[in-house]
Amino acid sequence: MTVFKALLIDAYRQLSAAKLFWLTLGLSGLVVVLYGSIGFNDEGVTLLFGLFDVESEFITAGSPWARGFYLGIYSYFLVTIWLAWVATILALISTCSIFPDFVCAGSIELSLSKPISRLRLFLMKYLVSMLFVMLQVSVFCLGIFLCVGLRLGEWNWMIFVAIPIVTVFYSYLFAVTVFVGMVTKSGIAALLVTGVFWMALFSVGASEGILTSVVTSQEVQIERYQEGIEKQQAILDEIIAKSPEDFRIESKQSRIDEMKTDNEASVEFLGKIRAWQEPISWILTALPKTAQTIGLLDRWLSSDDGFDLGAIMRGDMSELEEVEEIDPTNHWAVQRETEKRVQDEYDGRSLWYVIGTSLIFEGFILGLASLIFCRRDF
Amino acid sequence: MSAIDLVDIHKTYKGKVKALRGVSLDVNEGEIYGLLGPNGAGKSTLVKIIMTVIHATRASGTVLGLPIGDVRGLKQIGYLPEHHRFPEYLTGTQVLHFYSALCGVERSTRKKRAASLLDRLGLQGWGRKRINTYSKGMLQRLGIAQALMNNPKLLILDEPTDGVDPVGRREIRDLLSELKAEGHAIFLNSHLLSELEMVCDRVAIMVKGKVTMQGTIDSLTNESKRIEIEIDCTPPEWTHSVFDKVDGQTMTKLGDNTSTVQPMIDRLRSEQCAIRSIKPVRESLEDLFMRAVDYIDNPGSHGENK
Ligand SMILES: Nc1ncnc2c1ncn2[C@@H]1O[C@H](COP(=O)(O)OP(=O)(O)OP(=O)(O)O)[C@@H](O)[C@H]1O
Ligand SMILES: [Mg+2]
Numbered sequence: 001m002t003v004f005k006a007l008l009i010d011a012y013r014q015l016s017a018a019k020l021f022w023l024t025l026g027l028s029g030l031v032v033v034l035y036g037s038i039g040f041n042d043e044g045v046t047l048l049f050g051l052f053d054v055e056s057e058f059i060t061a062g063s064p065w066a067r068g069f070y071l072g073i074y075s076y077f078l079v080t081i082w083l084a085w086v087a088t089i090l091a092l093i094s095t096c097s098i099f100p101d102f103v104c105a106g107s108i109e110l111s112l113s114k115p116i117s118r119l120r121l122f123l124m125k126y127l128v129s130m131l132f133v134m135l136q137v138s139v140f141c142l143g144i145f146l147c148v149g150l151r152l153g154e155w156n157w158m159i160f161v162a163i164p165i166v167t168v169f170y171s172y173l174f175a176v177t178v179f180v181g182m183v184t185k186s187g188i189a190a191l192l193v194t195g196v197f198w199m200a201l202f203s204v205g206a207s208e209g210i211l212t213s214v215v216t217s218q219e220v221q222i223e224r225y226q227e228g229i230e231k232q233q234a235i236l237d238e239i240i241a242k243s244p245e246d247f248r249i250e251s252k253q254s255r256i257d258e259m260k261t262d263n264e265a266s267v268e269f270l271g272k273i274r275a276w277q278e279p280i281s282w283i284l285t286a287l288p289k290t291a292q293t294i295g296l297l298d299r300w301l302s303s304d305d306g307f308d309l310g311a312i313m314r315g316d317m318s319e320l321e322e323v324e325e326i327d328p329t330n331h332w333a334v335q336r337e338t339e340k341r342v343q344d345e346y347d348g349r350s351l352w353y354v355i356g357t358s359l360i361f362e363g364f365i366l367g368l369a370s371l372i373f374c375r376r377d378f
Numbered sequence: 379m380s381a382i383d384l385v386d387i388h389k390t391y392k393g394k395v396k397a398l399r400g401v402s403l404d405v406n407e408g409e410i411y412g413l414l415g416p417n418g419a420g421k422s423t424l425v426k427i428i429m430t431v432i433h434a435t436r437a438s439g440t441v442l443g444l445p446i447g448d449v450r451g452l453k454q455i456g457y458l459p460e461h462h463r464f465p466e467y468l469t470g471t472q473v474l475h476f477y478s479a480l481c482g483v484e485r486s487t488r489k490k491r492a493a494s495l496l497d498r499l500g501l502q503g504w505g506r507k508r509i510n511t512y513s514k515g516m517l518q519r520l521g522i523a524q525a526l527m528n529n530p531k532l533l534i535l536d537e538p539t540d541g542v543d544p545v546g547r548r549e550i551r552d553l554l555s556e557l558k559a560e561g562h563a564i565f566l567n568s569h570l571l572s573e574l575e576m577v578c579d580r581v582a583i584m585v586k587g588k589v590t591m592q593g594t595i596d597s598l599t600n601e602s603k604r605i606e607i608e609i610d611c612t613p614p615e616w617t618h619s620v621f622d623k624v625d626g627q628t629m630t631k632l633g634d635n636t637s638t639v640q641p642m643i644d645r646l647r648s649e650q651c652a653i654r655s656i657k658p659v660r661e662s663l664e665d666l667f668m669r670a671v672d673y674i675d676n677p678g679s680h681g682e683n684k
Contacts, residue, residue: 006479
């Protein structure tokens with residue numbers, strides 16, 4: 001315990017000696033103030049403490065839309081863009097040289113010559129390196145918590161769920177930073193490789209997302225074709241039963257044949273796309289799921305009311321407007337159904353899939369790094 | 379019980395550098411033991427193996443009664459690495475606290491020791507200053523203070539006086555003697571032979587990964603003890619047969635028994651040969667060192683002394 005406390009205090013001293021830490025904290029503060037400057041009145045939304053007004057029919061003071069809107073800005077924009085993107089980059093820059101510094105000649109001897117096993121020392125050092133992100137996110141969440149409390153009159157503790165989520169997200173990347181730092185003893189190299197790794201994760205995640213959408217949309221399409229074929233076939237059967245000489249039979253039959261050809265083409269295309277989607281989703285299963293981890297917050301924070309800013313940003317306005325029932329094979333209808341299913345699919349992915357498998361990957365990388373640390377001659 | 383008892387330590391670095399080739403030595407409790415040797419002899423490698431910083435290729439023996447490489451033993455060892463670097467964002471006191479906390483020293487104890495050690499090493503008033511404002515010698519002193527924070531039974535110092543001024547070196551020497559009197563065993567390596575000569579009870583000389591000589595300075599230089607007689611005339615013929623060496627006007631008789639030279643002095647005097655000086659001579663540690671280094675380079679040309 002003495003040892004862990006000492007390492008933690010040391011980590012804090014190291015952070016607070018770095019300008020970047022305070023810069024990040026300052027930027028966080030600015031973001032919180034901007035967030036807090038968004039208010040609601042009877043006409044709509046006010047920005048920058050009332051400097052600008054944006055009229056809105058639905059988003060007014062006290063309405064559930066305002067609540068969803070305000071929380072949505074937090075979970076959708078601030079967490080995904082500020083915390084999981086800008087703040088994470090700043091955090092990686094600040095922490096990339098923690099391990100290279102730790103193992104540099106002249107200082108590692110001092111730590112290794114203490115009565116702690118190397119593995120324990122390594123793991124403790126890894127844990128305390130999370131302090132940067134934990135502190136930053138905690139301060140940020142506290143600010144947001146106060147803003148939400150003051151603006152909506154609701155003390156929403158779920159906001160603090162961002163602390164573990166962002167920390168876990170960051171730890172996936174940091175494990176790679178530590179591993180590369182251990183191998184190369186260079187903070188810059190570690191940062192670069194982590195950047196490339198992050199991009200690769202992003203690409204795999206995005207490809208999986210796109211392919212899943214395409215597959216789902218083909219599935220919906222095929223369902224619709226089949227429903228259509230059955231329906232048309234039933235009508236045709238009815239017509240034939242009434243009068244086998246009906247003039248509509250031919251055109252109906254050709255329409256059905258057309259749909260069948262389309263259906264076959266879709267089935268074939270689905271097969272081709274699946275051949276890509278399946279290996280990629282297997283690869284993603286083995287890799288850290290960065291976007292989905294961050295997505296958890298959106299999932300947990302906005303599940304209890306109808307307003308979903310995330311969905312709106314994806315172009316789905318269905319929940320704001322009453323869309324009348326239209327032809328189910330219509331392009332827009334298929335797209336909407338696809339989006340709904342994809343969303344359900346992602347929301348339905350278990351915590352074990354999103355975080356568990358990612359942590360296994362992280363553990364594997366850390367295992368390699370600790371192996372190097374334990375066996376190296378310094 | 380010996381504080382350090384090493385048997386046949388081998389270390390081959392990656393890239394096939396054979397740094398240690400079968401080193402055996404033992405350090406008794408409560409003694410100051412000096413390890414010397416030329417650059418690259420493997421001194422730091424040996425010390426790092428004791429401190430578990432590097433893994434030996436082959437090793438047996440014990441350190442404070444525990445097998446080599448057992449980290450539990452480190453609780454009772456203080457260590458000053460060769461080119462230590464403390465984190466620059468810490469102050470002197472914070473350095474002392476941090477590293478001794480890693481050793482498991484309680485906070486209250488740390489507080490007391492940090493203050494007294496800063497005083498003892500001449501760093502009064504510097505505890506609250508960031509270490510990036512320290513000079514090299516001050517960092518070295520802080521390093522020694524750091525090594526003493528856990529009140530170790532065994533103190534291992536890799537070049538403790540590196541970068542320290544003559545006054546400081548003397549203070550460190552006095553400190554080592556005090557520590558020895560308090561019962562700490564000290565194992566140090568240094569290139570300043572005259573200093574080692576002053577403080578060490580025993581020394582080992584290491585060359586190219588092997589200990590070539592080991593023992594008290596007295597016993598190591600015993601064989602080299604001799605009596606030198608310098609005269610003002612040409613040495614007479616008979617001197618060549620009774621002295622071990624006659625070189626110009628200087629004649630040398632090996633051994634430190636003064637009675638053996640008395641008859642020769644009488645004879646010289648009776649032959650009207652003026653004697654300028656008679657002195658007992660022994661090798662300095664430096665001579666010994668040179669001989670040890672030389673021996674490895676040209677084996678067989680000198681007598682073995684181990
Ligand atoms: N990490 C390492 N990897 C490979 N070889 C090494 C390593 N460290 C030391 N060596 C080699 O091992 C040998 C012994 O080095 P060591 O540092 O133990 O010498 P030393 O006696 O302490 O020298 P000095 O008096 O200069 O401090 C040298 O030949 C050195 O080149
Ligand atoms: Mg050395």
